[in-house]
Every structure is written in C-alpha cells, then in structure tokens.
Amino acid sequence: MxxxxxxxxxxxxxxxxxxxxxxxxxxxxxxxxxxxxxxxxxxxxxxxxxxxxxxxxxxxxxxxxxxxxxxxxxxxxxxxxxxxxxxxxxxxxxxxxxxxxxxxxxxxxxxxxxxxxxxxxxxxxxxxxxxxxxxxxxxxxxxxxxxxxxxxxxxxxxxxxxxxxxxxxxxxxxxxxxxxxxxxxxxxxxxxxxxxxxxxxxxxxxxxxxxxxxxxxxxxxxxxxxxxxxxxxxxxxxxxxxxxxxxxxxxxxxxxxxxxxxxxxxxxxxDGEGATKLLVCSVDGAEDEETAKTVAKSVICSTLFKAAMFGADANWGRVLCAIGYSGAAVDVEKIDVSFRSVKGQVDVCRNGAGIEFSEEKASEVLGEKEITILVSLHMGGESAEAYGCDLTYDYVKINGDYRT
CATH class of the missing domain: 3.60.70.12 (L-amino peptidase D-ALA esterase/amidase)
Structure with missing residues (x-):
C-alpha cells in the first residue's frame, strides 16, 4: 500500500x-x-x-x-x-x-x-x-x-x-x-x-x-x-x-x-478550531482494546490537559487524572507516561509516580506542532490511538460569534 x-x-x-x-x-x-x-x-x-x-x-x-x-x-x-x-x-x-x-x-x-x-x-x-x-x-x-x-x-x-x-x-x-x-x-x-x-x-x-x-x-x-x-x-x-x-x-x-x-x-x-498543535495519545499495554480506547480518549478529551499542551507545560498529572476518571480498570501504580515530538522524547512518569526530567527539554518537545502522549499500562498486549488538539484562546473567539 x-x-x-x-x-x-x-x-x-x-x-x-x-x-x-x-x-x-x-x-x-x-x-x-x-x-x-x-x-x-x-x-x-x-x-x-x-x-x-x-x-x-x-x-x-x-x-x-x-x-x-x-x-x-x-x-x-x-x-x-x-x-x-x-x-x-x-x-x-x-x-x-x-x-x-x-x-x-x-x-x-x-x-x-x-x-x-x-x-x-x-x-x-x-x-x-x-x-x-x-x-x-x-x-x-x-x-x-x-x-x-x-x-x-x-x-x-x-x-x-x-x-x-x-x-x-x-x-x-x-x-x-x-x-x-x-x-x-x-x-x-x-x-x-x-x-x-x-x-x-x-x-x-x-x-x-x-x-x-x-x-x-x-x-x-x-x-x-x-x-x-x-x-x-x-x-x-x-x-x-x-x-x-x-x-x-x-x-x-x-x-x-x-x-x-x-x-x-x-x-x-x-485543524481543530483555534488549535496550534495536533495531539496523539498512544496507549499500549492494555488488557483489552476497549480499555486502550477508553484511556486514550479520556486523555485527549481532558480540557485541563489540552490547555497545558497549548502552554507547552509538561503537566503529566493531568494525564493520570484523566485516566483515573475514564472508568477504565487500570492499575495506576503500573502506568508510565512520556511526551514525544520531532524534538525528542521526555519521560515524566514511571509506575504512576513522577520522575526527574528537564523542564527545558520538555518545553522544547511540547513546543512542536505534533505531540504524542505515550501511555503504557503494563497490563496486557492491546493498544489504541486517539486524536485531538490543544485548547487555545482562539477557540472561544471563534465560537463566541460563530453565528453572527
């Protein structure tokens, strides 16, 4: 193909x-x-x-x-x-x-x-x-x-x-x-x-x-x-x-x-309204496909996380927060999180807890037009991807007067 x-x-x-x-x-x-x-x-x-x-x-x-x-x-x-x-x-x-x-x-x-x-x-x-x-x-x-x-x-x-x-x-x-x-x-x-x-x-x-x-x-x-x-x-x-x-x-x-x-x-x-970045949440290690999809979509849908990505802020806690309320049956203490773009990869969470990382490097990685959020659940062999964008000031501007 x-x-x-x-x-x-x-x-x-x-x-x-x-x-x-x-x-x-x-x-x-x-x-x-x-x-x-x-x-x-x-x-x-x-x-x-x-x-x-x-x-x-x-x-x-x-x-x-x-x-x-x-x-x-x-x-x-x-x-x-x-x-x-x-x-x-x-x-x-x-x-x-x-x-x-x-x-x-x-x-x-x-x-x-x-x-x-x-x-x-x-x-x-x-x-x-x-x-x-x-x-x-x-x-x-x-x-x-x-x-x-x-x-x-x-x-x-x-x-x-x-x-x-x-x-x-x-x-x-x-x-x-x-x-x-x-x-x-x-x-x-x-x-x-x-x-x-x-x-x-x-x-x-x-x-x-x-x-x-x-x-x-x-x-x-x-x-x-x-x-x-x-x-x-x-x-x-x-x-x-x-x-x-x-x-x-x-x-x-x-x-x-x-x-x-x-x-x-x-x-x-x-090309989301007002967007400056494409976000791809890639989940692996899920027990089944439905769990992988649920986790990926929950991260992509998080308003707080989308806003953090607009500001190039490696606030990985918002990723875990979104996973936590997703309804998926996961073991939080097994979750790893990383951010990746053309500028490289920065690991921010291991086994559900924060690890040391360079804020400068993270800001560089998150400053790109396409960012992948890597989530490893370490519970099985299924995976899924979800797609979204950052949340910007322009989203409100566009929709504030969309009709008029």
Missing part, C-alpha cells in the same frame, strides 16, 4: 468539483460541492449518534436503503438542521443534482454543514446546478474539499493505492471538521471513493469497523454534531473479483480504508 495524490478523485471513474453558489456571503469561499461516478456504485454510510439529526441525514439514509448511489451533493454555510422544511430542501437538492447529471434522485447522497436552525436557501443551489456540473473534473478533489469547509483552515484530502485480487485498487477521500468534534462519530463530513469491487454488505461492515478506530477516536471540544456523515462509494472499475466475504482481499481493503481514514482523522484533529 502507498499514499498517492488525487484525494476523492484518485480512484478510476470519479469526478468532483466545487463552486461558490451564494449560500455564503463571502464570494471567495466556495460553498457547494459534487462528486460523481458514471458507473453505479455500491454505497454505505455511518452517521452521527446525536438524537438531533440534520435533514440531509434522514434523506440520505432513505436513498441508501438499496445500497446504491452515483453522486454526492453537499453545501457548506448552512446545516439544514432543525428546520420545518429541512427534509423538503434536502430532497430538492437531490432532485437538482439528479436532473443536471441525468440520474435518479434516490441515487444521490446529500449533506449540509454550517449554522444550525437557519432555513437553507435553495435558490442559490438551483441556480448554480449547471455551473456545479461543469466544474466536475478528474482533478476536482481539491475544489470539492474546499467547498465543504466551514471553520476549517485547510482542505483535507488523502488517497492510497494497493493491490487486491491482482488489480491495482485506489481509495481516496475528502473531509471537513474543525469544531464540534467528539467521539461517537466525530463532527465531520467525509466522502470516500474507491474503484474496488466490493459488495454493499462488506463495504458497510468495513466502514463501521474502521470508524471505531479512526473517526470515533477524535475529540476537539466534547460536542457531538448533528450532521456527521461518512459515506463511501465503490464503483468496481478496478476489475478485481468482488469482495463478498471476509478474506485476504477484504483485509487488504480494510487496511487501505483505515489508512485513509486515520490520516483524515489526524488532519481534522490538527
């Missing part, structure tokens, strides 16, 4: 594009994206666990009931959530996309992201439909990635290729997510495409498995969003024997899928 360029259009047979249609006031910010495959796709999706769900999720769930799709249409700037006419507008978006592409509305995945509780103006989308179709290109991944951004500061694209069934198979995706991100399907939109031939049932199994190890291991601020959607389209153009069971080909596909999702997870975590 290797990483390649191309994002959501790296796989054969997919085109994408993005334009400004007028939902956003700022004309410099694109706000409407589309992804399309002329070849019918098997499709599957995972959605937010929030009881309050955006209307596009309800419509997409209905459209994907048959496990088929050919296109995605997504707007930013307005979440189309908690609106009396939300479902009507989401269905209209599907009809708009279907008409311009010459396909059926039920073959369209629809998504929206942005402000909650404001009615979505449908006219800008309708008026821009032909321009959106005209923007579709095999090189259109970056344009689509930019068009789904809200408070993100960078577009997020990842792609890989691997060999499955003797054929070169490509997978690629785009995502958005910067704030209102918390485990249980992190607050995000992610659209992933592949030319791999895989049944809808196996695709659904793969994305649920991978989500638990990647997107559900992100936390920016503890808020689970209303519009989270992770959808995958597989058009089978690569020509490999269709994956219909858990075998070596399925394992290779899942490995590639997880690689894309893990990199997108890290991009989103590092």
């Amino acid at each position: 290797e990483y390649i360029s191309g994002g959501v259009t790296a796989a054969q047979g997919f085109v994408a594009g993005g334009i400004h249609c007028g939902i956003r006031k700022n004309k410099a910010k694109p706000d409407l994206a589309m992804i399309y495959s002329e070849t019918p796709c098997n499709a599957a999706a995972v959605y937010t666990t929030n009881l309050v769900k955006g209307a596009p999720i309800l419509v997409t769930k209905k459209n994907l009931a048959d496990g088929k799709a050919k296109a995605v249409i997504c707007n930013s700037g307005n979440a189309n959530t908690c609106n009396a006419d939300g479902a009507e507008k989401a269905e209209k978006m599907c009809r708009i996309a279907a008409e311009v592409l010459g396909i059926e509305p039920q073959d369209v995945i629809v998504a929206s992201t942005g402000v909650i509780g404001q009615m979505l103006p449908i006219e800008p989308i309708e008026n821009a439909a032909q321009a959106l179709k005209d923007s579709l290109s095999p090189d259109g991944s970056s344009a689509a990635a930019a068009a789904i951004m809200t408070t993100d500061t960078i577009p997020k694209e990842v792609a890989v290729q691997t060999v499955i069934g003797g054929k070169t198979v490509k997978l690629g995706g785009i995502s958005k997510g910067s704030g209102m991100i918390h485990p249980n399907m992190a607050t995000m939109l992610c659209f992933l495409t592949t030319d791999c031939a895989i049944s809808t049932a196996m695709l659904d199994r793969a994305i649920h498995k991978v989500t638990g190890n990647t997107f559900n291991m992100i936390s920016i601020d503890g808020d689970t969003s209303t519009n989270d959607t992770f959808a995958v389209l597989a058009n089978g153009v690569a020509g490999n024997p269709e994956i219909v069971e858990e075998n070596e080909d399925y394992a290779a596909f899942t490995e590639a899928l997880e690689a894309v999702c893990r990199e997108l997870s890290k991009l989103m975590a590092g």
